[in-house]
Amino acid sequence: MPTPATVRLRLHVDDRMRHRPGQHYLLRLRAPDDYTAQRSYSVASDDSDPLLELLVEKLPGGEVSEFLAEVAEVGDVLEMRGPIGRWFTWDVRTPALCLVGGTGVVPAIAMSRAARHAGAPDLLRVLAVGRSPEETPYDDELRRFGATVTYTRHATGTRPAGPPSAAELAPLLDGIELAFVCGSSRFAGLAEALLMECGLSPSMIRVEQFGATG
Incomplete structure (x- = not known):
């Protein structure tokens, strides 16, 4: 499913809000000195999935993508905001x-x-x-x-x-x-x-x- 240049994240989100297909989440990394970097990632999972699925493309020198692909481990806690977006969403009714x-x-x-x-x-x-x-x-x-x-x-x-x-x-x-x-x-x-x-x-x-x- 992932490719050599991507990594799939499956995340548990406390008190997760329902999302519509097409929405995305903002992930923020915070350094000990409070420096932050953030990126948006589209949601791959259906709303019925108990976990939130994101796909991260590993970009050379990417502050967020390299951390998520190479450093993050099971059990890590990430700062997230979402779901975001209303216009680029599908209602599962319109052809x-x-x-x-x-x-x-x-x-x-x-x-x-x-x-x-x-x-x-x-x-x-x-x-x-x-x-x-x-x-x-x-x-x-x-x-x-x-x-x-x-x-x-x-x-x-x-x-x-x-x-x-x-x-x-x-x-x-x-x-x-x-x-x-x-x-x-x-x-x-x-x-x-x-x-x-x-x-x-x-x-x-x-x-x-x-x-x-x-």
């Missing part, structure tokens, strides 16, 4: 599509788990983009859900390596009322343009993008 890339697949995982838990997997379609099967977080789970997974640097028996095309995306938009885009700033811009090329109105597209942090 929706997730067009996600890299670690941006995490909200799509939360949405797919919520859809399965509600007995409504047909309401959600997912097109995920990764470099290769080994570098795509939750690759196996995405495929089990029925997602379309494309690789930019890995050819398969059915398609060459490369980003998804309008021809691949268009059939997934039939009947869709809402599209969620999540990934790097570059990916988000390309994905949003591709959705509009396929005829989706900008008012139907919700974008969450992220960039590298030091």
